[in-house]
Amino acid sequence: MTIRHFLCSALLAALAAFPALGTAHAADATSIRMAHLRIKPDQLEAFTAAVKEEMEAALRLEPGVVALYAVAEKDDPTKWTFFEMYVDEAAYQTHRDTPHFQKYFHTTKDMIAERVLLEAVPVELRDKHNTPAAR
Numbered sequence: 001m002t003i004r005h006f007l008c009s010a011l012l013a014a015l016a017a018f019p020a021l022g023t024a025h026a027a028d029a030t031s032i033r034m035a036h037l038r039i040k041p042d043q044l045e046a047f048t049a050a051v052k053e054e055m056e057a058a059l060r061l062e063p064g065v066v067a068l069y070a071v072a073e074k075d076d077p078t079k080w081t082f083f084e085m086y087v088d089e090a091a092y093q094t095h096r097d098t099p100h101f102q103k104y105f106h107t108t109k110d111m112i113a114e115r116v117l118l119e120a121v122p123v124e125l126r127d128k129h130n131t132p133a134a135r
Contacts, residue, residue, distance in 0.1 A: 032120040032121070035115065069084075
């Protein structure tokens with residue numbers, strides 16, 4: 001599965017977990033962030049642990065976090081892609097200010113060799129749970 005296919009699947013799965021984001025309103029409300037990281041090989045285990053800890057806390061403590069996905073490339077586990085969805089921009093900003101995110105950020109900043117951050121705009125958000133049946 002390519003990263004592009006994964007991200008499409010991840011977006012659909014995220015919407016299944018948050019069906020209130022219907023297609024008509026999603027573009028107005030949802031904040032989507034993506035990141036492509038290359039992790040220093042000798043830091044991979046520690047980075048993975050930090051990511052898991054931060055994601056668990058964010059999903060448990062923050063109502064504005066819809067979905068957080070992290071994947072590593074099969075042929076190069078140092079290359080990671082993150083897909084994050086928040087109910088709105090304010091929820092994303094709140095996330096950045098939380099103690100668990102700040103801990104993750106400061107713990108991992110020297111573990112990352114390259115970082116590309118992207119802000120995405122929803123175009124069409126559908127999954128089996130929020131797509132009307134054909135009539």
